[in-house]
Amino acid sequence: MKIKSAIKSVAISIPQKYCDNNTPPFSEIPNVPKNWERLWGIKGRYMIDAALGESCSVLAKDASLKAIDKAGLAVKDIDLIIATSCTITGWSDKNPERIFPGLSDYLKTELQCSNATMTLEVNQTCISFMVALQIASDYVEAGMYKNVLVCSSETFTILADFRSSSSTLFGDGSGAVVVGQSENKGSMLAAYYKSIPMHNEIATLQWRPPLGNTNKEEIRPYFTLEENGPALMQTFVPQNVPVVALKAIERANLSLEDIDHFVFHQPSPLLLKMWAMGIGIKSDKYTNTVEKYSCLSSASTPLTLYTALKNGKISPNNTIVIAGASIGWGFGAQVWNIENINF
Structure with missing residues (x-):
């Protein structure tokens, strides 16, 4: 009988601090167009606070543990971890400049998974979670893995240039699911x-100084949205x-x-x-x-x-x-x- 896959559980992890558009640093962004909030319709977001020990990886670990528990599994039952994050730099709670190894390897270590657990990174920006779900489903249905943890964690506020209106568009948070074998008809x-x-230049992550600043010592990755x-x-x-x-x-x-x-x-x-x-x-x-x-x-x-x-x-x-x-x-x-x- 053909193996089918199913989403068994889902969990999220959100920072403690909430900032609407009238809260610093968002209220202090210069030259925000008058119709910007009406155009984008974003009223606020949750934002990590390093002083509280929050980071992209900490949120990812929390969401993952919740998802595993909700699925009725133990960490030892996970045989594949797929992680997604656009926060390529700054995801680590211990070394914020670490890029590799990736978030999936961090989760394997921090969750104390077995040596047999495989890890995989996916980066297709905003649809990375969906691509990871496809991979997880295909692997389960192929019989290669039985329980797959998929975790997406983003902390775009550390990539925000608070001299740019585009910094109002993003917030921080993590979500995780467990994909496993279907008992009935649940499947993709x-x-x-x-x-x-085309239009690859519209929205990018660029290494540059903040807008209006030419100091090369302040160059780091910032989300960049072209004016048009x-x-x-x-x-x-x-x-x-x-x-x-x-x-x-x-x-x-x-x-x-x-x-x-x-x-x-x-x-x-x-x-x-x-x-x-x-x-x-x-x-x-x-x-x-x-x-x-x-x-x-x-x-x-x-x-x-x-x-x-x-x-x-x-x-x-x-x-x-x-x-x-x-x-x-x-x-x-x-x-x-x-x-x-x-x-």
């Missing part, structure tokens, strides 16, 4: 992906998520009416509305977390899955679509039958 039914290899970036995004990002979502539903031999809920990556409320309109669904068919949490890049998707479950938007035996876009630009969508996700 279909997926569809596409890539548009939002306008260029509108020419292709709103259209392509509906394309991949509808293609995935078609590949699953389902209709739009068969889908109970959509879990989108969370770049802005405006894009969520445009994706929903392009697909042909109303606001009650998807969950919005970006207004409160801002964009968490790869961690937005597990956070939104968790929130939808907590709010009763997703129940056992539901069929859902997970979809989103990433800078670069990649687009993807998956159709899942939900067995029972513990949260």
Whole structure:
């Protein structure tokens, strides 16, 4: 009998400190356009505090332990860890300048997994969690691994240039799931992906000094959004998520009416509305977390899955679509039958 995969659990870890747009350092950003908050629709975000011992890796460990526990497993049961993070530099709580080894290796060490546990890093920016889910599902169904931990952790506030309006777009947080063998019908039914290899300059992580500063001693990685970036995004990002979502539903031999809920990556409320309109669904068919949490890049998707479950938007035996876009630009969508996700 063919092995099927299922999302067994999901958990999140969020910093203690909450900052709305009127809280420093966000209230002190110079030259923020008057319509910036209305355009992006982001009202606040959670932000790590190093003085409290918070870091990208600490959040990742916390979310992972919760997900393993919710799945009814012990750490020794995990045989593959897949980690995703755009916080390439600064993810480590012990050495903030460490880049390699990656977050998955950190988790294996800190969780005290067995030597047989394999580790893997995925970086497809905002859809990294979705790509990791695909890999986890494929490995489980191939019989290579039985219990896969997927953890996405992001602390974009340490990559924020607080002289740039773009620093208001991101927050910090971590989400993790355990993917294992399905006992009933829970599985990924279909997926569809596409890539548009253009406009790579719109949104990047650049090594540079802060805006308005030419001091080479202050060069470090900063998230950088080009001035005309939002306008260029509108020419292709709103259209392509509906394309991949509808293609995935078609590949699953389902209709739009068969889908109970959509879990989108969370770049802005405006894009969520445009994706929903392009697909042909109303606001009650998807969950919005970006207004409160801002964009968490790869961690937005597990956070939104968790929130939808907590709010009763997703129940056992539901069929859902997970979809989103990433800078670069990649687009993807998956159709899942939900067995029972513990949260």
